Structures are given as structure tokens and as C-alpha cells.
Amino acid sequence: MTSPSGDAAALPERVHVLVVGAGFGGIGAAVRLSQAGHDVLVLEKADDVGGTWRDNSYPGAGCDVQSHLYSFSFAMNPDWTHSFSLQPEIHAYLHDVVRRFDVGHLIRCGVEVLGARWDDDRSVWAVTTSAGDVLADVLVNASGPLSEPRLPDGVTTDTFTGTVLHTARWDASLDLTGRRVVVVGTGASAIQLVPRIAKVAESVTVMQRTPAWVIPRNQHRIPGWRRALYRRVPAVQRCVRGAIYAGRELMVLGFVGRPTLMRAVEALSRRTMGKSVTDPHLRAVLTPRYRAGCKRILISDDFYPALSRPNVEVVPQAVTALEGDEVVGAGGTRRTADVVVFATGFEATDLPVARHVVGRAGRTLADVWAGTGMQALRGSTVTGFPNLFFLIGPNTGLGHSSMVHVIESQLAYLLDALDLMRSRGFDVMEPEQSAQDAWNADVQQRLSTTIWATGGCSSWYQDAQGRISTLWPGTTWRLRRQTRRVDLAEYRTARRAAGMRQGRPATVVTQRGR
Amino acid sequence: MPLPDDFLPPVPRTRLTVLSADGTRLSVEVHGPDDAPTVLLGHGWTCSAGFWGRVLHRLGDDVRAVVYDQRGHGRSELVAPSACTATALVDDLEAVLRATVRAGERAVVAGHSMGAMALVALAGERPDVLHEKVCAALLASTGVGGLVEEVRLMPHPGPLRTVARAVTERGMGDTRLLTLLPPWARRSAISHMTLSPAADRHQRAYCTDVVLACPPQTRAGFARMLADLDLGHHVVALDVPTLVLCGTEDRLTPLRHSRRIDAALPHPVGLVELPGIGHMTPVQTPDAVADAVRRLVRDHHVSAGAATA
Numbered sequence: 001m002t003s004p005s006g007d008a009a010a011l012p013e014r015v016h017v018l019v020v021g022a023g024f025g026g027i028g029a030a031v032r033l034s035q036a037g038h039d040v041l042v043l044e045k046a047d048d049v050g051g052t053w054r055d056n057s058y059p060g061a062g063c064d065v066q067s068h069l070y071s072f073s074f075a076m077n078p079d080w081t082h083s084f085s086l087q088p089e090i091h092a093y094l095h096d097v098v099r100r101f102d103v104g105h106l107i108r109c110g111v112e113v114l115g116a117r118w119d120d121d122r123s124v125w126a127v128t129t130s131a132g133d134v135l136a137d138v139l140v141n142a143s144g145p146l147s148e149p150r151l152p153d154g155v156t157t158d159t160f161t162g163t164v165l166h167t168a169r170w171d172a173s174l175d176l177t178g179r180r181v182v183v184v185g186t187g188a189s190a191i192q193l194v195p196r197i198a199k200v201a202e203s204v205t206v207m208q209r210t211p212a213w214v215i216p217r218n219q220h221r222i223p224g225w226r227r228a229l230y231r232r233v234p235a236v237q238r239c240v241r242g243a244i245y246a247g248r249e250l251m252v253l254g255f256v257g258r259p260t261l262m263r264a265v266e267a268l269s270r271r272t273m274g275k276s277v278t279d280p281h282l283r284a285v286l287t288p289r290y291r292a293g294c295k296r297i298l299i300s301d302d303f304y305p306a307l308s309r310p311n312v313e314v315v316p317q318a319v320t321a322l323e324g325d326e327v328v329g330a331g332g333t334r335r336t337a338d339v340v341v342f343a344t345g346f347e348a349t350d351l352p353v354a355r356h357v358v359g360r361a362g363r364t365l366a367d368v369w370a371g372t373g374m375q376a377l378r379g380s381t382v383t384g385f386p387n388l389f390f391l392i393g394p395n396t397g398l399g400h401s402s403m404v405h406v407i408e409s410q411l412a413y414l415l416d417a418l419d420l421m422r423s424r425g426f427d428v429m430e431p432e433q434s435a436q437d438a439w440n441a442d443v444q445q446r447l448s449t450t451i452w453a454t455g456g457c458s459s460w461y462q463d464a465q466g467r468i469s470t471l472w473p474g475t476t477w478r479l480r481r482q483t484r485r486v487d488l489a490e491y492r493t494a495r496r497a498a499g500m501r502q503g504r505p506a507t508v509v510t511q512r513g514r
Numbered sequence: 515m516p517l518p519d520d521f522l523p524p525v526p527r528t529r530l531t532v533l534s535a536d537g538t539r540l541s542v543e544v545h546g547p548d549d550a551p552t553v554l555l556g557h558g559w560t561c562s563a564g565f566w567g568r569v570l571h572r573l574g575d576d577v578r579a580v581v582y583d584q585r586g587h588g589r590s591e592l593v594a595p596s597a598c599t600a601t602a603l604v605d606d607l608e609a610v611l612r613a614t615v616r617a618g619e620r621a622v623v624a625g626h627s628m629g630a631m632a633l634v635a636l637a638g639e640r641p642d643v644l645h646e647k648v649c650a651a652l653l654a655s656t657g658v659g660g661l662v663e664e665v666r667l668m669p670h671p672g673p674l675r676t677v678a679r680a681v682t683e684r685g686m687g688d689t690r691l692l693t694l695l696p697p698w699a700r701r702s703a704i705s706h707m708t709l710s711p712a713a714d715r716h717q718r719a720y721c722t723d724v725v726l727a728c729p730p731q732t733r734a735g736f737a738r739m740l741a742d743l744d745l746g747h748h749v750v751a752l753d754v755p756t757l758v759l760c761g762t763e764d765r766l767t768p769l770r771h772s773r774r775i776d777a778a779l780p781h782p783v784g785l786v787e788l789p790g791i792g793h794m795t796p797v798q799t800p801d802a803v804a805d806a807v808r809r810l811v812r813d814h815h816v817s818a819g820a821a822t823a
């Protein structure tokens with residue numbers, strides 16, 4: 001039994017597959033790749049695995065896709081206690097997966113990947129880490145699209161005398177009882193946090209730039225007998241998972257097919273608000289003026305009731321500065337605060353790793369993407385960056401279903417590529433520019449009529465140029481089909497110079513006629 | 515059908531909680547620049563601070579506007595029906611004046627309906643506070659007694675008078691009656707009571723929402739207080755320059771109340787009659803209300819330092 005090791009044991013000189021990050025993506029890669037007999041090493045900069053579910057420990061943090069679906073298909077968990085689990089339970093689940101599949105020894109925590117450069121002579125990734133250098137035949141980026149906290153631009157905080165923190169960097173020792181708290185943002189994190197802290201804080205001021213459409217979450221406990229049933233008859237849980245999956249897939253109709261269907265969501269949201277927000281002034285402040293779905297639709301059973309509490313105020317202004325003991329809003333509004341919580345999300349379109357990965361032509365991924373926005377072939381591979389694979393790459397995000405499904409689709413693609421390398425005897429693969437361009441043209445074409453493009457809002461789905469480089473415009477089923485197999489016609493492949501070949505671990509080589 | 519933007523009150527620059535004499539927590543908002551003349555606005559029965567939104571937009575940065583939620587209304591603390599008394603409203607007004615009007619300054623105080631009654635009661639019960647903190651008054655759409663008798667919700671011919679009174683009294687105060695009505699009837703009943711036929715659909719929708727947002731227990735508590743209210747003898751104590759304003763189609767506090775008050779005031783500075791307008795003057799004619807406030811500020815405001823006359 002091994003658990004993720006934080007020890008300072010030296011890294012191997014060379015690995016076949018090096019994975020950056022040990023969240024859902026990195027852990028899934030460790031399990032699936034080791035099962036397929038590949039030599040894999042996962043590096044995680046933090047001192048624990050879990051990614052999103054290690055970092056987002058703010059009160060109320062939880063998933064907004066049902067846990068039965070938001071988990072690995074190969075590691076179902078009959079013991080989820082709630083339809084939508086909270087962070088500690090999801091984090092524990094990921095630990096459990098590491099234990100059950102015994103991949104702890106493949107994960108090295110406390111090691112940050114600082115940079116990676118493609119060495120064209122040796123056809124390897126030369127990776128620098130906080131614990132020394134490693135060579136890798138294949139580099140997998142699983143560093144997470146929602147991993148780097150984002151703060152609003154231009155907000156000065158240096159003269160603020162109170163405590164400032166971000167939801168994804170919560171301080172467990174912080175006691176908000178009787179404190180005056182300002183929460184910046186009304187997105188997916190704020191809506192989980194505010195109801196919790198409103199119960200204990202002296203006052204909560206919510207700074208809102210744009211309101212969200214909120215619909216009921218219908219959170220409920222899963223009774224013991226159901227859990228026992230799932231444990232004994234896993235097929236039942238699989239059916240429940242399938243039903244949830246199918247139901248969520250229907251939402252694609254509204255997002256992608258017919259944005260006007262979203263009126264039904266708006267009506268539901270209005271009704272939900274009407275039940276708990278009686279004050280017409282607050283209702284007006286909370287009612288969005290864009291089509292539902294354009295920004296992420298949020299789910300909550302307790303957000304609107306919390307906003308109606310007398311100790312909670314919604315200020316419909318962006319924050320411009322924190323000065324002394326006050327938070328200043330765009331309209332000159334001032335609110336005294338002991339604690340300011342930025343619930344302002346993540347750098348979703350400006351991935352930090354992109355700045356540190358240098359491709360064949362000596363340019364960083366960030367440079368290459370600077371002009372075009374994030375682009376990849378099938379969300380996975382990038383021209384100019386041989387043997388680099390993404391888990392949750394460009395245009396693979398979802399507004400409606402589980403990202404773990406996407407991760408598993410992309411893992412299948414990666415595994416197929418590794419199998420092909422092994423069976424066809426090539427070492428280097430890089431997508432043709434024409435294939436990558438064609439794929440992106442198709443994705444952008446399909447995006448152009450979706451709610452995200454036409455709904456009349458700006459959102460974190462878009463990059464600085466307004467191009468949507470994060471979302472997948474279709475069903476997850478379609479993405480799965482498109483990543484089931486590697487089409488070698490889309491790739492340039494090559495063998496490595498003889499002297500540079502590495503002895504492979506003895507494994508079964510799957511032969512495949514194609 | 516979103517409301518036009520000016521129905522949405524501006525975001526208060528600062529917000530504070532003021533404790534009244536009996537410990538009730540009152541939510542108070544301050545709008546406008548710190549160095550501008552202070553104007554305090556008191557809303558009426560079943561409304562809330564946000565009700566002044568349209569007027570606040572018009573006053574803009576010319577005044578430092580203090581608005582507060584009467585007890586049991588808006589964000590102020592809920593109170594038992596027994597704590598819904600005229601004296602409690604006076605306590606609240608005094609607490610807010612003391613917490614917000616700067617030393618030496620005397621503010622213009624504008625009250626609408628029950629908010630104006632609170633000011634008349636303050637003049638009668640605490641003349642010292644009036645003289646220390648208030649330089650001029652606006653009494654908008656109000657009355658000082660005999661309220662139920664004179665309500666004109668329906669024509670009441672002689673013999674049916676008592677029936678009409680009973681129905682009116684119940685209709686206004688009964689917490690269940692309103693909620694028993696189907697939504698459309700509830701809405702038209704409230705529009706009928708509070709606005710004149712000239713009101714547009716936004717004003718109607720808004721006023722119904724405001725009234726329905728008032729907690730039933732507050733609505734009932736103050737209905738009882740209003741039915742028995744008699745402040746007629748206090749009007750003479752309101753000896754600061756006072757402007758009276760009322761719509762000619764006011765059904766809840768018909769114009770004749772205002773005329774009577776104006777006639778009894780020791781220092782009247784005018785009676786503004788707004789043709790075709792109903793009870794909710796700050797919503798139906800925000801321009802006229804804002805103009806009245808401005809006029810009082812211009813002619814009568816006493817800033818800190820200029821006092822001790």
C-alpha cells in the first residue's frame with residue numbers, strides 16, 4: 001500500500017509518460033496508463049493529490065453535477081452520501097481511487113514542473129522540475145483549466161487592513177463568526193459560499209458584476225438502503241448514472257441546438273427567485289439581462305434565501321479597490337470589511353503551463369496561442385508540440401455535464417496514441433497543421449450559433465479576443481466518438497534516432513490492424 | 515418585462531444599522547456626497563427605503579440623502595404587532611436623525627404617508643429633537659387622523675357606511691385577505707388603492723410588488739395603528755417651514771387631509787396639488803417630489819456652523 005509520496009527521492013532520469021498535475025486528470029492517467037502497462041510518472045506541485053478538490057475547501061464547496069456521474073466510470077462509488085457531494089467527500093474519493101488502484105507510488109507530490117522543452121535532436125521532452133530534471137517521451141498536461149486563481153484586473157489591495165483570500169485558497173483556521181465579510185463575485189463558488197457564511201457573519205456584502213441565472217439544485221441525502229443497494233448491485237447505480245447522463249445530455253439541445261429553449265430555464269429561475277426574494281428591488285438587481293446558458297447556469301437551493309437575509313446585501317457593482325478597512329465599488333460605494341473573499345474564478349483561458357512549455361520551433365505554447373487563442377487537435381494535441389497531450393484541453397469544457405467524462409474520453413485518445421506508438425513502432429507524433437485547423441474551424445463554426453456566442457453576455461468561456469476556446473459545442477457522446485481513436489492521417493509520425501531509443505519495460509504489445 | 519432602470523434605487527454609498535430606543539435594529543442608507551446638505555426621507559406603510567429610488571435618482575449628488583426602512587419593513591428588524599405604534603415610529607425617526615445628521619446641521623425631512631405622520635408625531639412629542647435636527651419638512655400624501663373614515667376605496671352611500679368602513683379596515687389590515695385573492699385581483703386591488711388611473715404599467719407592477727413584499731405581520735400591525743391614529747393636535751407643533759404635497763386622485767389619504775394640514779400649520783410654505791396623481795407620489799411623480807425637496811433645501815437648509823441663530 002502506497003500513498004502519494006511527498007518524499008524527496010530523486011526523480012528518475014527518464015520516463016515514458018510524464019503527467020503534470022494530480023487532480024481527476026492526473027489520477028485517472030496514473031490508473032489507466034499503468035493498467036495498460038505504460039511507464040508513467042505524475043508530478044504534483046502541491047503536497048497532496050486532488051487538484052480542484054484539494055484547493056476548493058471553502059465552506060459549502062461541492063460539485064454541481066450529481067456525484068454518481070461526477071466520478072470515474074471505472075471507479076464508481078456506491079457510498080456517496082448526497083446527490084451533490086461536498087468537497088471533503090470528493091477529495092476523499094480521489095484518495096480512495098489512488099489507494100484502490102495502488103497508483104500512489106506513481107505520483108510524486110511536492111514537485112512542481114517549472115518548464116518543458118522539446119528536444120528535437122533527442123526527440124524527448126526535457127522537463128525541469130523543482131526536484132531536478134527529467135526526460136519524458138510523452139508529456140501529458142493535466143494541470144487543470146480551473147487551477148490558477150484569478151483576481152479582478154486593477155484592484156489594488158496593498159493598503160487594506162483586513163484579511164483577503166480567494167475561494168480556491170481557503171484558510172481553514174479563518175473564523176467568520178461576527179465578522180463583516182465582503183464576497184466579490186456571484187459565480188459558481190460564491191453561490192455555494194454565501195449561504196454558509198451568511199449564517200455566522202455579522203454582515204455579508206456581495207459585490208455583483210453580472211447576475212447569474214440560478215435554478216434549484218435539489219440536493220438530497222442518499223438514504224442508507226440505496227447505498228447498500230448500489231454496493232450490492234452495481235448495475236443499479238450504473239443505470240442511475242446513465243439516466244443522469246442522458247438527462248444532462250438533453251440540455252445540449254438548448255445550449256447548442258436551440259438557444260430559445262433556454263427561456264424555459266429562465267422561467268424556472270424566475271419562479272425560484274420569486275419564492276424567496278420578495279423585495280422587488282433585490283429581484284431587479286438579481287435578474288440577468290442575457291439569455292440563460294450564455295454564462296454558466298448555476299444551481300442552488302439556498303442562495304436566494306440567503307440574499308434575502310437582513311444581514312446580506314447585494315451591491316451591483318464591480319470592485320475597484322480595497323482601501324484601509326473598506327471595499328470600494330465602481331460607483332464609489334464603500335463598505336467596511338474585516339474579510340474580503342474573492343470568489344472570482346480562475347484563469348481559464350490563460351493557462352500558466354502554456355508559458356513554460358517550449359515546442360519544436362523554440363516558441364512557447366503561450367506565444368503560439370497569443371495570436372490564435374488556445375487551439376488543439378481534438379482538444380488533445382498541438383502542432384509544433386510533438387508528443388504533448390492535454391487532459392481537458394482547448395474546447396473540451398462543458399456547460400452541462402461531468403468533466404470526468406471528458407477526461408476519460410481524452411484518456412482513451414492518449415491510450416490509443418501510446419498503443420499505436422508501441423504497435424507501429426514510431427516514437428514521435430505531431431498533428432498536421434491542416435488537421436488542427438480543420439478541426440478548429442469546425443468547432444468554431446458549430447460554436448457560432450450556440451447560446452455562448454449569441455446569448456448577449458461576456459463570460460470566462462471567452463478569451464481576451466472574445467473567442468470561445470474553452471467549451472465543447474456538442475454532446476459529450478460526440479466528443480467521445482471523436483477521441484475514441486487516433487487517426488494517423490492527421491499526424492506526422494517519426495522514429496527516434498537509434499542511439500536515443502530507450503529500453504521499454506516488458507509489456508504486452510497490442511497488435512492492431514489498421 | 516424588466517422595470518426601467520430608474521425604479522432601481524441607486525446603491526447607497528454607505529449603509530449602517532441604527533438601534534432604536536427599544537433595541538429594534540433599523541437599516542439606514544446614505545446616498546450622495548458627504549459634504550452636501552442632509553435630507554432624510556421616511557417611507558410609508560408597506561413600503562421600504564428602495565421606494566424612494568426614483569426620487570433619489572433625481573436628487574443625484576445635490577444632497578446627502580438618508581433613507582431608512584421603518585421598523586418591520588425592508589431590511590429593518592421585524593417587530594411584534596404591539597410594537598407597531600406611533601411612538602415607536604417617533605423613537606425610530608429620532609434615532610436615525612441623531613445617528614446621521616451632523617452636529618450643528620439641521621436636515622430637511624420628507625415623509626410620505628406614514629413617514630410624514632411620524633414626523634408630525636415627533637413634532638408633538640419631542641419638539642426639542644425637531645428644533646435640534648430638522649430645518650424644514652415635506653409632508654407628502656398624508657393625513658393625521660380619521661384615515662379609515664375618509665378612505666375612498668369605494669363609494670359609500672349613507673346606510674352602507676359602516677359596512678364600507680369594516681370592509682376597508684379589513685381589506686387594508688387583514689393579512690389573509692390579500693393573499694386569498696388570486697394574483698391578478700390582488701394586483702388590481704393594490705393598484706386601485708395606491709395609484710390613480712393615470713399610472714403606467716411599470717408604476718402599477720412596481721407598487722404592487724413593493725406592497726406585497728411587506729411582511730404580513732408588519733402590514734397588519736401598522737394597519738391597526740393607522741386606523742386609530744389621531745395626530746390632529748400635533749400639527750401646530752410642527753413649527754418649521756413645511757411644504758404639503760398631494761395627488762388629487764389619492765384614494766388612501768385624499769386631498770382634503772392635506773388641505774386641512776396646510777391650513778393648521780404654524781409655518782406653511784405651500785401646498786402642491788398634483789392633478790390626476792394617486793397616493794404613491796414618489797413613484798408616480800418623482801420629479802414633483804424631488805423639486806419640493808430641492809426647494810426646501812435651497813430656501814431653508816441649515817448647515818453646520820451656520821446654526822445658532
Ligand SMILES: Cc1cc2nc3c(=O)[nH]c(=O)nc-3n(C[C@H](O)[C@H](O)[C@H](O)COP(=O)(O)OP(=O)(O)OC[C@H]3O[C@@H](n4cnc5c(N)ncnc54)[C@H](O)[C@@H]3O)c2cc1C
Pocket residue numbers: 020021022023024025026043044045046049050051052053056061062063064065070111112113114142143144145146147189353391392401402403404
Ligand atoms: C469549485 C469547483 C467546482 C467544480 N465542480 C465541477 C462539477 O460539479 N462538475 C464538473 O464536471 N467539473 C467541476 N469543476 C471543474 C473541475 O475543475 C474539473 O471537473 C476537474 O476537477 C479538473 O481536474 P484536473 O485534474 O483536470 O485539474 P485540477 O483538479 O485542477 O488538477 C490540476 C492539478 O495540477 C497541479 N499543477 C498545476 N500546475 C502544476 C505544475 N506546474 N506542476 C505540478 N503540478 C501542477 C495542481 O496543483 C492541481 O493539483 C469544478 C471546479 C471548481 C473549481
